[in-house]
Amino acid sequence: MRLKAVSIWCIWFGYLFVLSLGVVREYKFNVEEKAHKPDCVEHVVIGINGEFPGPTIQAEVGDILHIAVTNKLCKVGTAIHWHGIRQTPYLGSIKFNIKDAFDHKSPPDNYSSNYDIFKPPLNPSTNIGNGVYMFQMNRVVDLILQNANNLAEKKSEVHPWHMHGHDFWVLGYGEGKFQPGKDDRKLNLKNPPFRNNAVLFPHGWTALRFKADNPGVWAFHCHIEPHLHMGMGVVFAEAVQQVKNIPKEALACGLTGKMFRNSSKHN
Numbered sequence: 001m002r003l004k005a006v007s008i009w010c011i012w013f014g015y016l017f018v019l020s021l022g023v024v025r026e027y028k029f030n031v032e033e034k035a036h037k038p039d040c041v042e043h044v045v046i047g048i049n050g051e052f053p054g055p056t057i058q059a060e061v062g063d064i065l066h067i068a069v070t071n072k073l074c075k076v077g078t079a080i081h082w083h084g085i086r087q088t089p090y091l092g093s094i095k096f097n098i099k100d101a102f103d104h105k106s107p108p109d110n111y112s113s114n115y116d117i118f119k120p121p122l123n124p125s126t127n128i129g130n131g132v133y134m135f136q137m138n139r140v141v142d143l144i145l146q147n148a149n150n151l152a153e154k155k156s157e158v159h160p161w162h163m164h165g166h167d168f169w170v171l172g173y174g175e176g177k178f179q180p181g182k183d184d185r186k187l188n189l190k191n192p193p194f195r196n197n198a199v200l201f202p203h204g205w206t207a208l209r210f211k212a213d214n215p216g217v218w219a220f221h222c223h224i225e226p227h228l229h230m231g232m233g234v235v236f237a238e239a240v241q242q243v244k245n246i247p248k249e250a251l252a253c254g255l256t257g258k259m260f261r262n263s264s265k266h267n
């Protein structure tokens, strides 16, 4: 059987559930500061169980991982970020046209034009949704990320936005509220930098462009992990019907998991 290695980069408290016929593997991680020289100069770094980089989790396909993480940092909260694990059923749900796995109505393309980005939001309640932006193959997508005020007066934070599955062109940045018809004339369409991370400055905007030419389902999110977990992220699905065989591990949960157990037509 194939062993899968999963590297831990950041920390969160949680459990990972995977459709399983395998064994339960228990891990306990203490997250704490330690002195280390990752670039030959001693720094205080964040380690796990005294190690930097952190330990490797090893599991076989179908195992269940129980990971208890204890934050022993003195002053800050922290978050865990998993790479290499497919946690959403979106890919299989879209590919196999499972209608009730998520809201198929597209999320909104814009926000209210009278939103005052310099004031705390009038409605501080979170809107919850699981819709997906769906794009046909080779569609060119322009994004304006608009920052706004926090819940506290006169406060706005930096957000580093990161896209999976793509690099994108950074067409420009600006202060205040993006003004269509004015700010878009100043965008750099000749030689914009090509990145997969871009900063969204406080009370400012960032303009990005990418071409939907990579069939799959991709996250686009703020890379400050607590912000992502609070909802600062969206999902893009591109030409999913052009994705060929989906690995069975990607179909392990939710309705796609049930379908996987009842059918073998995806292989």
Ligand SMILES: [Cu+2]
Pocket: 158, 159, 160, 222, 223, 224, 227, 228, 232
């Ligand atoms: Cu953020």
